[in-house]
Amino acid sequence: MNCFCCELCFYNMYIFENPVLQRELLVNLRTNRAIFLLAAYQILLAIIVVAAWPSDERLDLSTSPPSATNLVNLFFLGQYVIASLMAPSFAAGAIAGEKERKTYEMLLASPLRPGAIIAGKMIASLTHIGMLIIGSLPIIVLCLPLGGFSLYEVLAAYAGLIISVILFGAIAVFCSSYFPNTSNALVVSYVAILPLVIGACLVWVFLADEGNLRLNLATIVFPAFGLTGVILMCAFSAQRLLYPPDMGSEGKEVFDLEEESKNAVGLVIQPDQFPDRLFAPPKKESLMADGANPVYDKELHSEIFSQGTLMLRLVIQISIVLAIPMMAVFLFFMPEHAPWFGVYVIVFNMLVGPTFLASSITSERERQTLDLLLTTPLSPVQILWGKFLVRFRISLVLTCFLLWPLLLGAGFNPDLYSNWLSMLLMLLIVLSVCVVNCVIGLVCSLFSRKTSVALLLTYSTLLILYVVPPALAILTRMLNFTNQTYAVIDLCGILSPFSALFALPLDQSVIEDNVMRNAGNMVIVTLYFVVSALIILIASGAMILNLRSRRGLSEG
Incomplete structure (x- = not known):
């Protein structure tokens, strides 16, 4: 009984009665951008499918038609790249946006646990992208009669896509907790995510003929590593909220370049x-020159x-x-x-x-x-x-x-x-x-x-x-x-x-x-x-x- 009550309290605090999640969902999904983006995303994927639709008069469905296989690979790769690029743009402002709006101190002073704040921000940021991914299912269903791929491959591809989006969103939220503005968090997120996107696309393409191996990687190996990364990123972000840096006027972080250089790991910038x-x-040691x-x-x-x-x-x-x-x-x-x-x-x-x-x-x-x-x-x-x-x-x-x-x-x-x-x-x-x-x-x-x-x-x-x-x-x-x-x-x-x-x-x-x-x-x-x-x-x-x-x- 106690375990059930603890689980119920957990879900209430982190999901069902999370005010951060409720507020972010209402703000994000009621905007005109949400409707426009959903329509543009579906239209773009539909154009890819129509343009790459096999022109063969007859397809031998007893084998794997190359044209149908190319169509499905192009569809998934296009959707993977688009969704991967969109995930940081939604999540990079989760914490940094509070700093820019000067509401960061109010967020820290709330009775919510840091884990609940991070969970609410992440779920709200990625819900819109999840809607886009789910909305693409009717388009891929139209390609099923062409053959060239199985239902399990479709499910594995969508599982890998969803895990990737969650992982990239967690990376963006982690960067957002460490930077004072959204633009810096977005750039570092993109730089960190870029090699992961390239590597995933190369693996998907080069293992096209290894169906079982690609299925195992997409359904077993990648989710294990991806979810581990998500947990670690969220834990570090929550730790950052639990022990925030020194705050100056208007909720801005206090930076000491000399102290930052002493504590820097790896590269140190020496002006x-x-x-x-x-x-x-x-540092300036003289007045600005005349005419400058x-x-x-x-x-x-x-x-x-x-x-x-x-x-x-x-x-x-x-x-x-x-x-x-x-x-x-x-x-x-x-x-x-x-x-x-x-x-x-x-x-x-x-x-x-x-x-x-x-x-x-x-x-x-x-x-x-x-x-x-x-x-x-x-x-x-x-x-x-x-x-x-x-x-x-x-x-x-x-x-x-x-x-x-x-x-x-x-x-x-x-x-x-x-x-x-x-x-x-x-x-x-x-x-x-x-x-x-x-x-x-x-x-x-x-x-x-x-x-x-x-x-x-x-x-x-x-x-x-x-x-x-x-x-x-x-x-x-x-x-x-x-x-x-x-x-x-x-x-x-x-x-x-x-x-x-x-x-x-x-x-x-x-x-x-x-x-x-x-x-x-x-x-x-x-x-x-x-x-x-x-x-x-x-x-x-x-x-x-x-x-x-x-x-x-x-x-x-």
Whole structure:
């Protein structure tokens, strides 16, 4: 009887009578975004199924039709990637959002246990994604009559998907408890989740012919490790709430950079040494020079590092640890796949770069200092240039940490240094991506009201520009479209640096047949640089005109 009462009290406290869970569910599921996202998710998956639907007039259902198998694999991989990218965006603001809204101290003072708070936040954050996943079941049921897969494989795939979403949500909540704002928590979550997503997709693809092994991994091995990770992440997050850090005015955490450096594990940022001083300037010991840009000086010394260096240290360490094995594989053992290393560097900058720029103007709105900034005698160019230069500098330096393996590969691998022009163009493509990403982040920050909205808008824009063109190219080749369709889709690749990377020319001694279909297409590479320059010019002009007109900028 006592055990039953204890279990009932547990469920009441953590689920049924959890005020945090009830409040978060009502707020999240009643918004217009929830309805729009559910509709967009279903439409996107339906488009994938319709586009990849087998065109064969007859299918031999006694065997496993390759077209039906490709359809199901594409459906699950597409859903897995989409849901994995969405999970951190919902959960990264669970605790950090309370800090930004200045309600963190009220949450800590409530009679709820830390475990109940974390459980309520996690369940509420992931319920919406769970609805999206369950809503996709009718679409996959339409594919069952085609054959090529069993009901057990479908259930195993959905079990792995649900466990993955829960694990990624737990990682995001864990990061949210350690960072003072949502953008930092979101970036670290993405950097930590990215290798897990890539590894899971590779295992699913390469074990396609090993049905039993893939089923056992998806139903036994992965849930065991995934749920263990969830429990550990939630326990650490609850421990953080039970023993919170020192709080200053308005509920903000108190950071001492010197004390943080002493207690740091692994990398320590030292502003007085190279290369740390490139992105972490030392303390000011003199007055600002005459004629200097005050926006640049303020952003450089107080804005980025006022919330500690934990995010930067984690991003640098995780990215370098991942870059070393990728350098060995793509630049030495498999040089014909060298562009894939450039893909990794670009994806890293896509995740990290916009974080600094997306908050450049919205942070002024949120602090209600935008009107004061606009009434200064500074010109729009000075304001934009000061904010852009500091944040772009940090993004560029962090990305350059990953470019030294490319220089090593080009210098020590004979197969690559004979292709020095392509290596140089690959480097220029990465640098142009750094500029374009930061410019788009600054534009979204100028035309958005909140940092979270600006960050999601930036990520959405970059996904449309960078990922959609090569994804369409892959899809058209899987569906065996005409050569004219190939040409049109390949021309759309001028928007994407990924398409430009795989269009770089390589010697026949390096490249193998059909490794890169567009290798040597310098038209795509040249047009990509032209389009990137146009994007920068148009975006810069729009920002300058908007600041001069002051339209929609006043907070009064």
